[in-house]
Amino acid sequence: MNYYLRRLAVAIATVLISSSLVFFAIRILPGDPVMMLLGESAATPEVIARMAERLGMDAPLHVQYFRWLTDLLQLDFGTSIGTGLPVANELIKRLPRSLELMAGGILVSLSIGIPLGVVAARRPDSFIGNAASVLALIGLSAPTFVKGLILIIIFSITLGLLPSSGFTPFTQDPVANLRNLILPSLTLGLGFAGVVQRITRASLAETLGKDYVRTVRAKGVSENASVYRHALPNAMIPVIAVVGIRIGSMLGGMVVIENLFNWPGLSSYLIEACYARDYPAIQACLVVIFFVFSLVSLSMDVLMGIINPRRRDV
Amino acid sequence: MSDSSLTFTRQSDWRVWFAIPVLAVAGLFALLGEWIAPYSVTGYDYTAILSSPTAAHWFGTDELGRDILSRLIIASRTSVAVALGATLFAAITGSLIGLLVSYIGGRLEAAVSSAADIFIALPDIFFAILVMSLVAPNPTILTITIGIIYMPQFTKIVSAMVQSARHADYVTAARSMGASGTRIIFSDILPNILPIIVVKFTLTISSALLLEASLSFLGLGAPPPNTSWGQMVGSLKPYIYNNPWPIVFPSLMIFFVIMAVNVLGDWFQDYVNPEVRR
Numbered sequence: 001m002n003y004y005l006r007r008l009a010v011a012i013a014t015v016l017i018s019s020s021l022v023f024f025a026i027r028i029l030p031g032d033p034v035m036m037l038l039g040e041s042a043a044t045p046e047v048i049a050r051m052a053e054r055l056g057m058d059a060p061l062h063v064q065y066f067r068w069l070t071d072l073l074q075l076d077f078g079t080s081i082g083t084g085l086p087v088a089n090e091l092i093k094r095l096p097r098s099l100e101l102m103a104g105g106i107l108v109s110l111s112i113g114i115p116l117g118v119v120a121a122r123r124p125d126s127f128i129g130n131a132a133s134v135l136a137l138i139g140l141s142a143p144t145f146v147k148g149l150i151l152i153i154i155f156s157i158t159l160g161l162l163p164s165s166g167f168t169p170f171t172q173d174p175v176a177n178l179r180n181l182i183l184p185s186l187t188l189g190l191g192f193a194g195v196v197q198r199i200t201r202a203s204l205a206e207t208l209g210k211d212y213v214r215t216v217r218a219k220g221v222s223e224n225a226s227v228y229r230h231a232l233p234n235a236m237i238p239v240i241a242v243v244g245i246r247i248g249s250m251l252g253g254m255v256v257i258e259n260l261f262n263w264p265g266l267s268s269y270l271i272e273a274c275y276a277r278d279y280p281a282i283q284a285c286l287v288v289i290f291f292v293f294s295l296v297s298l299s300m301d302v303l304m305g306i307i308n309p310r311r312r313d314v
Numbered sequence: 315m316s317d318s319s320l321t322f323t324r325q326s327d328w329r330v331w332f333a334i335p336v337l338a339v340a341g342l343f344a345l346l347g348e349w350i351a352p353y354s355v356t357g358y359d360y361t362a363i364l365s366s367p368t369a370a371h372w373f374g375t376d377e378l379g380r381d382i383l384s385r386l387i388i389a390s391r392t393s394v395a396v397a398l399g400a401t402l403f404a405a406i407t408g409s410l411i412g413l414l415v416s417y418i419g420g421r422l423e424a425a426v427s428s429a430a431d432i433f434i435a436l437p438d439i440f441f442a443i444l445v446m447s448l449v450a451p452n453p454t455i456l457t458i459t460i461g462i463i464y465m466p467q468f469t470k471i472v473s474a475m476v477q478s479a480r481h482a483d484y485v486t487a488a489r490s491m492g493a494s495g496t497r498i499i500f501s502d503i504l505p506n507i508l509p510i511i512v513v514k515f516t517l518t519i520s521s522a523l524l525l526e527a528s529l530s531f532l533g534l535g536a537p538p539p540n541t542s543w544g545q546m547v548g549s550l551k552p553y554i555y556n557n558p559w560p561i562v563f564p565s566l567m568i569f570f571v572i573m574a575v576n577v578l579g580d581w582f583q584d585y586v587n588p589e590v591r592r
Contacts, residue, residue, distance in 0.1 A: 014432050022444060029448050141573040143524050145531050145547060146565040153558045245435075252437035256528050260551070270440075271532055274447035282447055286440055293436065 003305050003312035011298040018290040022283055023068060027061060037081065037277050054081070055279060072287065078280035082273075087284040090269060095288065097167065098254060098265035101188065104181050105250060106243065108189025109196050114239070116193070117200025121208065122227065132197060139194035144256045148187040152260075155183060165262035184261040188253055192246060199242050204235040237308050244300025251293055266292075329581040336574035340567075343390035351384035355541070366559040373563040376546075377553050382560050386567055389541040393568075396457045396542070397522040403461030404522075405515050408468025413499055415469070416476035427473055430466035438463050438525055446534040453536045460525055464518050471514055475507040482506075509586035516579035520572050527568050543568045 034051045052058045056067065056078070071078070077087040116132040123129045139147075156164035162183055168176035207213060208231050216226045255267040262268070266285055273281035305312050348354070359371075359379040367374050373382035415426045445459045476499070479485055488502045527544030529535040535545055546564040554561055 010432075014435070017429075017432055018436055021441070025441075025444055026448060029445065138573075141576050142569050143527055143565075143572060145528070145544075146569045149547070149551075149554070149561060149565055152554065153562075157555060157558055248435055248437040252439040255439055255443070256531060259532055270443065271534075274443060274534060277447060282444065286444060289440060290436065297435070 004302060007298055007301040007305075011294040014294045014297075015287075015291050019072075019287040020065075022286045022290075023065060026279055026283060027057065027064070037279075054079075077284035077287070080273075080281050081278045082276050082281070087281050090281070091266070091284060091288055094264060094266050094269050095292075097263065098258070098267065099292075100170075100181065101184055101254060101258070101263060101265060102250060104185025105188030105192065105254075108185050109192035109243075110239075112189065112193035113196025114200050114236075117197040118204060118227070118232070120197065120201040121204035124205070133201070136194035136197040139190045140198075142191070144187060144191065144253045145260055147190050148183070148257060148260045151183050151187055167262070167264050180261075180263075184257050184263055187257050187260070188250065191253065192243075192250065195242060195246060196239055199239050200235065203238045204231060207231045207235040237304070240300065240307070241304055244297055244304065247296045247300070248293055251289060329577045333574040333578040333581070336570050337578070340390055340394060340571050340574075343387045344394035345391075347388050347391050351381075351387040353381035353384040355380070355385065355388055355539075364553055364557045364560060366557060374557070374560040376550060376560055382546075382563055385541055385546060386543070386564055389543050389546055389564070390567075392453055392536060392540050392542040393523065393526060393544070393571075396453055396460065396526045396536075397519050399457040400460035400464065400522045400526075401515060401518045403458060404464035404518060405468050405511065407461070408465040409472045409511060411465070412469040412472025413476065413504070416473040416480075417495060417499055423473060423477075427470060430470040433466045434470060438521065439528060442525060442529055443532075443534055446529060451534065451536055453540055456526065456529070456536050460522050463525070464521065467518065468511070468514060471510065472507065475510060476503055479503045479506060513579055513583045513586065516575060516582055520575040520579065523568070523572050523575065543571075 034048055034055060034057060037055075038047060038051055049058065056064060059067070075088060077091060079085065080087050080090070083090075113136075116136065119126075120129040120132045142150075152164040155162045163180055164183060165180075167180055170177040204227075208227070210231075213226060213231050216230045217223075221230070251267075254265070255271065257263065258265045258268040259271055266289060270282060270285035270289070272278075273285060342350070353359075359375060359381070361379070363375060363379045364377055365371060365375045365379075371381050371383065373386065375381055376385065411426070415423045441463055442459055446456070449455055484506070485498055485502060488498050493502070526535060526542060527547070530542045530544030531548040531551075533545075533548055535542060538545075543564045547561060547568070550561040550564070
């Protein structure tokens with residue numbers, strides 16, 4: 001089968017399987033959402049029946065499942081228990097904010113990780129090369145909230161330079177929006193900068209040892225040009241692949257970051273919905289998150305197929 | 315050659331000498347808990363609320379005037395027990411399922427392996443969040459949930475390794491001597507793949523520590539009176555502008571323990587698999 005079709009099939013299967021898991025987990029696991037919402041005391045049979053109906057949990061399981069799937073295909077994500085409004089409204093408002101944070105995180109990780117990786121690959125035994133590798137290890141090992149707290153303590157509390165929480169829409173005040181974005185993106189990006197540094201270092205060191213680079217150098221091309229124009233573009237292929245593979249853990253990290261910095265994105269909605277036991281909202285958030293995950297992974301796969309045609313044969 | 319092996323020895327020493335003391339401290343805290351904590355968990359000191367480190371409170375106090383060091387020591391038990399328990403659960407059930415499906419082989423093995431692939435790729439925290447919002451969480455449920463989340467990783471790694479071992483010479487030899495399938499799996503293949511499982515085990519402990527800390531930080535871990543490092547960080551977060559000191563210590567604790575486990579896993583990987591090391 002064609003490479004792209006196969007990737008598409010995997011992406012669709014991932015969305016379908018993961019969201020079905022969410023659907024069945026809510027209904028089959030020992031905790032009963034209806035009882036969790038009502039509490040033991042108020043639970044007269046009519047109240048229970050009414051709540052089950054409101055949650056759409058009054059029909060047999062397979063009926064519920066197909067109703068839920070067809071609603072989903074029409075982008076109907078159900079109604080929030082807390083607000084009584086369609087969950088979709090909230091999702092549409094919050095999705096761009098999460099994507100903005102994600103883009104910020106990727107930008108930070110690439111713009112820190114690639115230069116540090118290049119330095120470590122070109123001067124493996126120098127002080128700066130070693131320092132780059134140690135920094136990468138620390139960035140990798142520190143839990144997200146520890147990195148975020150350190151950044152808050154340094155840049156907001158001690159230096160008073162940047163806000164530690166909140167969100168301003170870009171359309172309303174672009175500068176305030178970006179100032180709010182800096183610390184969360186740094187927190188998200190620093191860990192991945194460590195990964196990017198490691199891969200860049202390993203991949204560039206390998207590429208620099210290849211025959212074609214030797215030929216380029218032998219032809220008298222300057223050292224900088226042979227590294228940046230000839231070796232680096234090829235060495236970037238594994239880096240892009242790793243960014244694709246890491247999208248999942250990036251989404252996971254965003255849960256903590258959005259909470260820590262009060263960034264009103266999808267994951268904060270998920271956590272708020274968990275506190276309120278707003279099951280339609282929890283379910284919808286998870287489906288959208290898994291959808292974003294699969295879509296981004298799929299685009300990375302497509303991108304990899306375009307840059308590196310050999311991959312399509314595998 | 316002698317040169318590179320020298321660097322390796324030095325490196326491994328650095329990693330071991332960093333990891334062992336950190337993990338020993340965490341282990342002692344978890345085991346001895348209330349016997350070595352200088353104050354009791356309920357030792358409220360209303361004269362010192364959110365204090366910075368002092369002679370009386372080395373790591374400062376929290377928003378109720380409780381000693382941070384004591385709480386850190388007592389919280390170690392939940393953090394360590396949940397992470398270790400979850401990893402054990404994942405390793406044992408995951409490996410057994412892996413052995414079983416690769417023993418049966420065929421379509422089942424392919425199906426389980428693709429399902430595991432999809433599950434492994436998904437971010438781990440979301441299923442944990444989902445389960446924690448459905449049940450009244452306690453440390454046991456938390457442990458099993460985290461264990462189930464990491465189970466497919468062991469299933470995948472074990473079935474992949476059994477598959478590649480199937481045609482190894484020692485397995486062919488055992489088979490030609492008339493050994494049964496179960497015997498080959500348990501007394502020939504398993505001992506050979508055990509080191510890889512141990513490496514995976516170590517790295518999974520660090521993931522489990524991180525996942526438990528993140529959930530507890532979000533308020534979705536085991537509820538009070540259970541304390542864990544992540545829960546301490548989460549509950550001190552609102553007071554960070556009043557005094558950033560108290561939150562620093564539980565954060566550093568999580569950081570050092572996770573780093574120690576990672577570094578140890580890294581070292582062990584080089585140890586069992588010397589040809590991979592640079």
